[in-house]
Amino acid sequence: MKIAFVGKGGSGKTTLSSLFVRHLAATGAPVVAVDADINQHLGAALGLDEAQAAALPAMGEHLPLIKDHLRGTNPRIASAQKMIKTTPPGEGSRLLRVREDNPIYDSCARPVELDGGAVRLMVTGPFTDADLGVACYHSKTGAVELCLNHLVDGRDEYVVVDMTAGSDSFASGMFTRFDITFLVAEPTRKGVSVYRQYKEYARDFNVTLKVVGNKVQGQDDLDFLREQVGDDLLVTVGHSDWVRAMEKGRPPRFGLLEDANRRALRTLHTAADATYELRDWEHYTHQMVHFHLKNAHSWGNERTGDDLSAQVDPGFVLGEGVVAPA
Numbered sequence: 001m002k003i004a005f006v007g008k009g010g011s012g013k014t015t016l017s018s019l020f021v022r023h024l025a026a027t028g029a030p031v032v033a034v035d036a037d038i039n040q041h042l043g044a045a046l047g048l049d050e051a052q053a054a055a056l057p058a059m060g061e062h063l064p065l066i067k068d069h070l071r072g073t074n075p076r077i078a079s080a081q082k083m084i085k086t087t088p089p090g091e092g093s094r095l096l097r098v099r100e101d102n103p104i105y106d107s108c109a110r111p112v113e114l115d116g117g118a119v120r121l122m123v124t125g126p127f128t129d130a131d132l133g134v135a136c137y138h139s140k141t142g143a144v145e146l147c148l149n150h151l152v153d154g155r156d157e158y159v160v161v162d163m164t165a166g167s168d169s170f171a172s173g174m175f176t177r178f179d180i181t182f183l184v185a186e187p188t189r190k191g192v193s194v195y196r197q198y199k200e201y202a203r204d205f206n207v208t209l210k211v212v213g214n215k216v217q218g219q220d221d222l223d224f225l226r227e228q229v230g231d232d233l234l235v236t237v238g239h240s241d242w243v244r245a246m247e248k249g250r251p252p253r254f255g256l257l258e259d260a261n262r263r264a265l266r267t268l269h270t271a272a273d274a275t276y277e278l279r280d281w282e283h284y285t286h287q288m289v290h291f292h293l294k295n296a297h298s299w300g301n302e303r304t305g306d307d308l309s310a311q312v313d314p315g316f317v318l319g320e321g322v323v324a325p326a
Helices: 012-024 050-054 057-073 103-106 138-149 164-169 189-205 219-232 241-247 260-279 281-304
Strands: 002-005 032-034 108-114 117-123 158-162 180-185 207-215 233-237
Touching: 002 012, 002 108, 012 032, 012 108, 012 117, 012 158, 012 180, 057 103, 057 138, 057 207, 103 108, 108 260, 117 158, 138 158, 180 189, 180 219, 189 207, 189 219, 207 260, 219 233, 233 260
Parallel strands: 002 158, 002 180, 032 117, 032 158, 180 207, 207 233
Antiparallel strands: 108 117
């Protein structure tokens, strides 16, 4: 299952995504965690110290390797250099699996040991001084989008992506790459404003969106969220001494997380698993092609000097039964 956590800056989405990753790992499920936020905090939230987090390899710096691996023997792609962030897979493309070993994981993923198990962690890389004035952050997340386009995940396999804050996620088609999106919202007007934006933008793309209320302190906060987001409110989370200790760098055993918050994480897990039966790989592939053609026409053709619509394999549908070349 592919799962996104979104929300305004400071809403607690990175904290909740890290708790969900810990929860999944504790069940023994295979997990790939991806930090796609401009502020790279997921590694720290999973227990890495500053030096360990800083040493994580940036996916953007390995983009040539990623492109070369995913291209495979696809005859519609003239070279890896002609691939852009939205290039879809086709006959001959290599695909990514959650449980496998491959050159992309070898170069871009690092194992993170948690007290309930281990996960693979991948990061886009931070926005550096060298990028100021010459690049936008979405050039960093292009590596994530390309990998998601070539990812085939099955039941009880999880890819959890901590997305960039606010509505910036809509600067690419990546927001359509998920089985379910959890929007973390505080019980304030600012807290639900991103929800309204996300709901409006995602309306035409069949995005499954559920709200996780965070920092909820009482019935008035709960009533406010219900009034603002209605049936999209899935669950709420309140104060956590466990999280406070984690934020100080001294997390207790995950098994000591408060019962109410453990129940909330199980609710997220159940909601994510329920979307498996709703999967429509044909529609998923169609959306991938839709955003590729938009990007090709707006900037990709000019940048590469090719008509990138030719990269689309009209007979290809991504799915669990697709066999890719070794």
